[in-house]
Amino acid sequence: MPKNSEKSPYSSVTIIDVAREAGVSYGTVSRVINNSPNVKMETRERVKDVINRMGFVGNRSARSLVSGRTHMIGLLIPDLGTAYIGEIIRGIDIELETAQYNMMLYTTHRREIKESGYIYSLIQSGVDGLILILPRNPANYLEKLRSLQFPYVLVDHQGIDDQGPAVGATNYQGAYDATEYLIGLGHKRIAFITGSMDLGCSQERLAGYKAAMKKYAIPLVKEWIIEGDFEMSTGYVSAKVLMSFTEKPTAIFASNDMMALGVMNAVRDIGLRIPGDISVIGFDDIFQAGQTMPGLTTVHQPLERMGREATLMLIDMMEKGEIKTGKIELPTRLVLRDSCRSFPA
Amino acid sequence: MPKNSEKSPYSSVTIIDVAREAGVSYGTVSRVINNSPNVKMETRERVKDVINRMGFVGNRSARSLVSGRTHMIGLLIPDLGTAYIGEIIRGIDIELETAQYNMMLYTTHRREIKESGYIYSLIQSGVDGLILILPRNPANYLEKLRSLQFPYVLVDHQGIDDQGPAVGATNYQGAYDATEYLIGLGHKRIAFITGSMDLGCSQERLAGYKAAMKKYAIPLVKEWIIEGDFEMSTGYVSAKVLMSFTEKPTAIFASNDMMALGVMNAVRDIGLRIPGDISVIGFDDIFQAGQTMPGLTTVHQPLERMGREATLMLIDMMEKGEIKTGKIELPTRLVLRDSCRSFPA
DNA sequence: CTGAAAGCGCTAACAA
């Protein structure tokens, strides 16, 4: 017999206590808790009163043990600290709360996911489903997940995998729109700084840029397309390079806001003005984009909404017990601030 | 009898299956799992083999139900997306992993914690302990936590509460050191932009600045002390104000890096140079501080280490079952980059 | 060193 003496004193009240206090069997208490229709109104009220009075809160472990479900989902992310992921999580949080689920957080901290059994152990650690925000393609895990028929959703994932359920944004269209906007402003000499090219989103954004340029018959200048990596310092350095050419661009389109911020700093350091001398446009619409002077015109990604949609999909799968496939792409939107102006003025 | 048919197929193997396969009782399997010494080496090996072969992973709910412990801690934070919190979480993560604990994430998303019973429900949601990263003082929750003898640790908390266990940084000393550094460089006209003054850390930093100024008998200029709020845009605006004075400061000390970044942008926009015309110093040492051009000299907060220490404290409390008190203050450290120079040159 | 078995708190089937 286990020592039931020094059990956590925080969850002391059980349904048995409630049952005794309310003068019913503990099965009835269970029914009340689970909103079973088969309880007389009067009894239900009485039990509820006792529950409140005694401060009863169900024991999760016991519930999970018998029901086989934990009402927890696992969220696997590479790292925190990027505003980007925070936004997505906010969306996840919202839907989780209304659906009464909890979230376990797992971070890979950029290191490649360790053992091949990692995901497997996540599953076994007792979550009902998994949301993965892993830009790089973790192909083998997805395979395992699929073969186990375990509910999962990918967020903003850009790998080879195209079977599992996923939600992303219209990277191609967003970049196309931004480029078209610059062109509409009269710009022809538009430089582009890419993201990390091993990511699908970077490729899509580049493709969107190229497509718009092509559409308006503006020839691409090889030197004006610089390979970046989403880091601010890279934006800075790239802008310096671009501005050192005798043939300078009049607008710079960075594949994310952080690089655009770096571009803005570089332009300032050179002694040029934004948007007076050069227009700058970013991608993501992170919080800081609206904080700079001038405000950064950028392509908004509906990150919060992506988190919400993903969560909704996951919950649906978990409740219905069926695995879906197919990717949702949420629309991006151009946010006009003050970092671009028409050219020539 | 509950339907045990469509149970999660992900955790099908139980100790009973293992026991049968290994030809022992399931009590013995349990002993092997829990590293009980009372198992013959040979038996232990055989069971372990079967465990691996069958891919057995213990059922958490069942374990928790009988042991009364979940091996999960709860982390309550205001919001994500601030690099600041990401760093702390990284530290927490590291220690949690070595101690084999999992983390449930709860975000308040800036809104005031809802019902007064919120913390209580966190506790009941089945975590063994709580880490709170809540700059504002949630006094009543702490009281409840203490009265319940529930293990918790505060991180970087700056409220009235001084009883519970907490880990923070030497805000006063850090600000003092930074100010002293500027003075040592020859600066006398040093402006200061505060953080949100309802936070203890902001007050401590201001006090550190004032103390250093006093120590070197430099009179404070009221107009040069501007009340800020940790936002980049506020740094920008404040710097513009400061530079509009006929009597201008030669150095600006911002209470955090984000505001310092705003200051740098403003100075650039005015057409002045950093550090040529004006020195800038920040606080926090966020990732971006090393990414700017020039690099931002700042006061490093050992955020990751704060997370680690807090976690260690919490684990200790949970394992020993005793509540400790007392705050740990981890030392800050001045990080010299290129945003300050001696004055006059 | 090992087996047997009593629960942990709860859900859900079965009776009544």
Next chain:
DNA sequence: TTGTTAGCGCTTTCAG
């Protein structure tokens, strides 16, 4: 409408 009860998978005591 309610009470009764068999487990969920596991830990831990008690015998042996």
